Amino acid sequence: MPTSSSPRIQHPGLAQKIMSAAEAAALIPAGANIGMSGFTGAGYPKQVPQALAARIEAEHAAGRPFQVNVWTGASTAPELDGALAKVNGIHQRLPFQSDPICRDKINAGEVHYLDIHLSHVAQHAWFGFLGPMQVAVVEVLGILPDGRLIPSAAVGNNKTWLEIADKVILEVNSLPPIEMEGMHDIYYGTAIPPRRQPIHLTQATERIGEPYLRVDPSKVIAVVQTHQRDRDTAFAKPDAVSNQIAAHIIDFLAHEVKVGRLPKNMLPLQSGVGNVANAVLTGLLDGPFDELLGFTEVLQDGMLELIKRGKMTAASATAISLSSEALKDFNEHIAFYRDRIVLRPQEISNHPELVRRLGVIAMNAMIEADIYGNINSTHVMGSAMMNGIGGSGDYARNGYLSFFVTPSVAKGGKVSCIVPMVSHVDHTEHDTQIIVTEQGLADLRGLSPRQRAQVIIDKCAHPDFRPLLQDYFDRARSKGAQHTPHILGEALSWHERCLATGSMLP
Template sequence: MPRELRRFIRPGDGVLPGQACAEPQTLVEALVEQRAWYPGASVFLGVNYSGIVRPEHADSLRLASYCGIGHNRALADAGVLGIHPVPYSRLGPMIRSGAIRCDVVLVQVSRPNSRGEYSLGLAADYLIPALETARAVIGEANDQVPWTRAEKFLRREDFALVVETSRAPAAPPPAKPGALEAAIARHAAAFIPEGATLEFGIGTLPDAVCSALVGRKGLKIHSGMIGDGAAGLLRNGIAKGADCALLIGTRKLFDFARDNPAIRLRSCEYTHDAGVLARIQSFIAINSAVEVDLAGRANSEVARGSYVGAVGGAPDFTHAANRSQGGLSLLLIPSNRIVGALAGPVTLPETDAGIVVTELGAADLRGCDLRERARLLAAIAAPEARAALERREGSQSNRRL
């Protein structure tokens, strides 16, 4: 049945598949295999764990993404991936306006329940605006995908084509937190009060914070994504419920999410909406970055010349947390990522700097001038880099004076 894909995709069409663990892998395999039938079609990729789309597929397809995460890094390094450097809150409106073209959406769904409802399974995300915009919806009904509580369900008549499969969802590389991650998590947890609403950025460090929150009560989760750590907070009664756009993790997370009313999959137009976020009190944004400079600016996009990250949701959530009553922004990085000057773009400006946390401690930059920020950040930087950082700041301070 995947051979029928070419019946629904036309030359020059915009095709949008689900991302990360929600990627419809069988459909994406058919998409690239049949690409000669629809030359000039554009494909908007999100987080890419499967690696099915490769640089050579750009011979017929135009590839774009908002991120370099996973195998997208290889596409970016090969010069075949166009990057949209925009906050995550812009993706939904861009899909609806046609700035990100979506004529055909490829979506992984669960098998239908007794009412004939297919669940979006592991992501609602920007699939919601895509489903409401696309000319054709093609589904991969995977019996290894849980039926979850999403804000939109599909019925058989909503699909132009449904392919039934049974395969493990795409998954991030296994990453077990070590001593460094545990130390950063302990320092970060000290700033999280009971009753707070938490946001977790993608990656090992934000997820590791969950293990340091034992004993907290009444937490809530409002996040772009949740992983195994957040599921543990819900399972152990530390958090009451989660509104999120997508699930990224292991089978343990997926099994816990199955028909679980505590996990509500929402459109990114809800999870990242400024108006929604403005109504949340004690909102704590927990994110990581590639590097942070002495002014508190963060680069979350480029490492060693490669586009490896994203603008993503960090600007949306950090901005909201800094303005939430009782809220704050936590930016988690290893100490050797505090640098004198960023080697990549400014993803988070100094105007949104909050609390930077490394394994050596925390630097609360709120209310600090540039000289004080530099002193606090140098104190939690890698010891071997402190002297150079302090000399650099001294030189910059003299020039500012």
């Protein structure tokens, strides 16, 4: 039997289960529900999914059908989503993805995609709504002598996968620094109704769990050793548009402090993924706020820099996803960051009641907003999936303040991101407080639909589209019910024109 050649695998029994990725992939049955680790390009298995893709390709070449259902924490990387999608190996995917090959398969109708609020995934799995999980494939940084697992750069749904899966395959990645040990806080106090108890978290970065994941060693059927880094998350430097959006938000937050609706150190910050989100966080470096706290899903470059510069005291997340430059700094100063970063399961990081209890300030991106404040975060032109809703709904509905941000136009100015009616609704007007583009900020709190419409048109629409929106709104108010005026025959005409001509402009 093989023995461990790595000091990271210290459990004698599990050391006897070391094998190649191909041997491990051979243990996964066709049609299996597979729980994969990974959250926004961090902590996903690297070798087993690629070996499984090679096996599926060979099976297809031999004329034998073979697909699996893939459940994760959030998006992964080309080695997982891309590899399996390329060989038509995915039948069903949930709850979030961002891979271009997988996206194409979804929009071609070749993959069944379940776009789920991230806070719902673990509980739906526990409730049995999604069916049984045959196999979990989870990346860890090490295995302790007693079988406990050192989590990796993403916790995500790993706790749940390890608990509910019939069988477990562990990928032990020796590349990330082992000094991350102790950064994690795995809470084992959750339960399903009617046995649920309150989660005793009252401060954004306090610890309520333990540093390690648990697994029943008898369920582990394979241990695969890897030495690979996570997906390189490249963030563009903030451009003029992103900087303008950030400036509007910072000015607004400063005003909220001034009038007494926020404390001087604000409230815990959540920031969605992407360049605009990072620009906002970068703008806070020179803002008037100190002793900030983070309570978010993914810790990116902007939040890491806030911690490094002493503007943010500490941050809680479920994953760390960094650019090469930021990752180098993280690895070189791991002891400093370990004392200031807490990584949790996403059933804690995205828990709606905790978001509301802590008073989180939520900032998330969108594809488009309509004049009444409905938000489309997921679908291009109403039908084509981009990535998914992710955790934006968890935070938007429950946050103390909720921002949705976007440039006012896309496709070189041909597409307006403020439209008469969104082509798909992810967040209704009832969950939208503040919309921000580079043109300005629309504070929708306490406004009726018609009041919201005028503020959004005046503050957020691009000048090329503002007169068109105003004309639509004025004509809609000339007849029909006046609570939320619409001209139904024209409400989606901008999208129809764009599909026909490539532009929303007449």
